[in-house]
Amino acid sequence: MKYLNALALVLLSFNFAASGQHTGIGGGNAFPSPPPPPPPRFSTHSLVQHILDLIEEDETEGEAKHEEKQSTPSEETESSAP
Amino acid sequence: MLADLKALINTWMGERSTRNLSLLSRQSGVPYPTLRRVYQQENSPTLETVLAILNIVAPTEGALEFLGQHFPSVGSWVGKLVHGYDAKISSGDFNEELRDRISFAIITLASAGGTTFEAIDSMFGEYGLNKLRRLLEMEAIHERDGKLRCRYDSFSVIDPRIVLEQIKHTVELFDMNQIGQPAVTAQLHTDGLSDSGVQELSRCMQEFEEQLQRIFHQHRGPQVVMLSYISSFLSKETP
Numbered sequence: 001m002k003y004l005n006a007l008a009l010v011l012l013s014f015n016f017a018a019s020g021q022h023t024g025i026g027g028g029n030a031f032p033s034p035p036p037p038p039p040p041r042f043s044t045h046s047l048v049q050h051i052l053d054l055i056e057e058d059e060t061e062g063e064a065k066h067e068e069k070q071s072t073p074s075e076e077t078e079s080s081a082p
Numbered sequence: 083m084l085a086d087l088k089a090l091i092n093t094w095m096g097e098r099s100t101r102n103l104s105l106l107s108r109q110s111g112v113p114y115p116t117l118r119r120v121y122q123q124e125n126s127p128t129l130e131t132v133l134a135i136l137n138i139v140a141p142t143e144g145a146l147e148f149l150g151q152h153f154p155s156v157g158s159w160v161g162k163l164v165h166g167y168d169a170k171i172s173s174g175d176f177n178e179e180l181r182d183r184i185s186f187a188i189i190t191l192a193s194a195g196g197t198t199f200e201a202i203d204s205m206f207g208e209y210g211l212n213k214l215r216r217l218l219e220m221e222a223i224h225e226r227d228g229k230l231r232c233r234y235d236s237f238s239v240i241d242p243r244i245v246l247e248q249i250k251h252t253v254e255l256f257d258m259n260q261i262g263q264p265a266v267t268a269q270l271h272t273d274g275l276s277d278s279g280v281q282e283l284s285r286c287m288q289e290f291e292e293q294l295q296r297i298f299h300q301h302r303g304p305q306v307v308m309l310s311y312i313s314s315f316l317s318k319e320t321p
Contacts, residue, residue, distance in 0.1 A: 019193055019194055019195065019235050019236050019302070020190070020194040020236060020298070020306075021169075021189075021193055021237055021239070021248075022163055022167040022236060022238055022295075023163070023169075023237070023238040023239045023240075023245055023248070024159075024160075024163060024238075024245060025133065025156065025240060025242045025245055026156070026159035026287075026291075
């Protein structure tokens with residue numbers, strides 16, 4: 001049994017012995033440590049910020065529409081002038 | 083860096099009385115005047131020149147140590163390759179033979195499980211047999227257990243000129259009739275990339291190398307492959 005184990009070990013190590021030519025020149029950032037994972041797309045903070053941005057956008061748009069409505073008659077008055 | 087390189091050259095020359103700068107110039111392909119200026123520490127050589135010199139003068143671990151210290155990114159790549167395959171960096175006389183296409187093919191067959199006179203004769207005829215005799219004479223190849231085997235079980239070349247010449251050999255030895263079979267491909271990509279694209283490509287090639295290493299270790303067998311790839315810039319903006 002011991003002999004069989006030893007034989008298996010020899011076969012295994014033979015199987016793992018490399019041969020042939022493995023050559024090349026590379027470089028740059030060869031084999032670097034993996035980059036840090038990107039930050040989560042929506043952290044609690046960014047989600048809150050995102051909602052606040054949306055509200056702000058909505059308010060700005062509302063104000064813009066309001067101003068537009070107010071300015072329309074005067075434009076009409078100007079355009080209707082001879 | 084120059085002092086360390088000079089020390090390696092001195093050690094190499096000290097090992098045999100026939101070794102001098104002139105012989106180093108012939109074996110490395112580095113012009114004598116360039117070599118003399120490097121030896122006298124008058125100018126900094128290019129990486130190409132350093133690698134060509136190291137390939138002759140430094141044993142495997144010495145070359146890796148030098149590269150690790152003075153050119154860490156290249157040293158890291160070569161070190162991973164050499165240690166991953168338990169390879170030796172091959173010597174100058176051996177490398178010279180790799181510059182010939184048929185000698186390259188014979189060495190490739192001999193190093194990947196062994197070959198025979200009959201196989202070389204049927205593939206390359208009398209020309210191949212003459213090349214084989216030359217390789218036997220200089221002990222790049224020897225006979226063992228009825229098979230012709232290479233001086234090295236596993237080897238790496240670090241002289242970039244010889245690496246590129248061998249890649250040319252693989253192009254010339256590419257057999258069009260095999261197209262369509264698994265693992266027979268000829269691919270080419272040329273296009274513009276952003277800096278992040280270049281980084282991504284570099285990562286991709288490193289992962290590919292790691293997968294190759296696993297395949298070559300775990301699936302040894304009689305099919306002798308030639309797999310080569312190069313990638314460089316046709317134009318590159320300096321930051």
